[in-house]
Amino acid sequence: MSGVASIHLVENALLVSIQDDVTDTEIIDLQDALSNRIADENVDGVIVDISALEIVDTFVGRVIAQLAGISRLLAAETYVVGMRPAVAVTLVELGMYLPQTRTALSLSHALAQLRRG
Amino acid sequence: MSGVASIHLVENALLVSIQDDVTDTEIIDLQDALSNRIADENVDGVIVDISALEIVDTFVGRVIAQLAGISRLLAAETYVVGMRPAVAVTLVELGMYLPQTRTALSLSHALAQLRRG
DSSP, X not given: XXXXXXXXXXXXXXXXXXXXXXXXXXXXXXXXXXXXXXXXHTOSEEEEEOTTOSSOOHHHHXXXXXHHHHHHHTTOEEEEEOOOHHHHHHHHHTTOOOTTEEEESSHHHHHHHHHHO | OOSGGGEEEETTEEEXXXXXXXXXXXXXXXXHHHHHHHHHHTOSEEXXXXXXXXXXXXXXXXXXXXXXXXXXXXXXXXXXXXXXHHHHHHHHHTTOOOTTEEEESSHHHXXXXXXXX
């Protein structure tokens, strides 16, 4: 379940985990909660952990792109971490290159990049 | 033939050579193999050698763009090396500016850029 509870503050970033059974309703709640937390806590970054996703489709791709778009409009950089190789291949085959996101191998890599600014 | 055998580890990058007779099936195998190698070997870069290509079309342009897209999603930088002048002209005429790739004159130039980070 990917509701409000799954947003965690880590250093100066918000960590969000996407589960593979996330629904439309949960995503809308997540978007609302995340946008408010970005504004309230004045973070530099949003880290979207997708290591739970073994496969991906256009719905999930769009979810990631929208979270990144919202974060960018609120002046936070989005990092996607934990992407599996097959997920990267599928996203590109679907034409979803996620241009507004940065990617990092792991949470610690993303935090290191955020620290460097 | 552009199968799994043509991916080589050079310093901290994976070197992939694209042949001019590459087929759709080979590209799918290459994408799968490359994405797994990027994740397994934790490389910083992917170097796509296209010096074997004397001409280029939208298929090959798309192949390069997709390899670069997959690499970026897996946190590796893509360098295209060995591009002939006529190939550069054709790619631009086709509207394929390859925004997600960097270019370098040769393998050693690409490795030098990757070392600088």
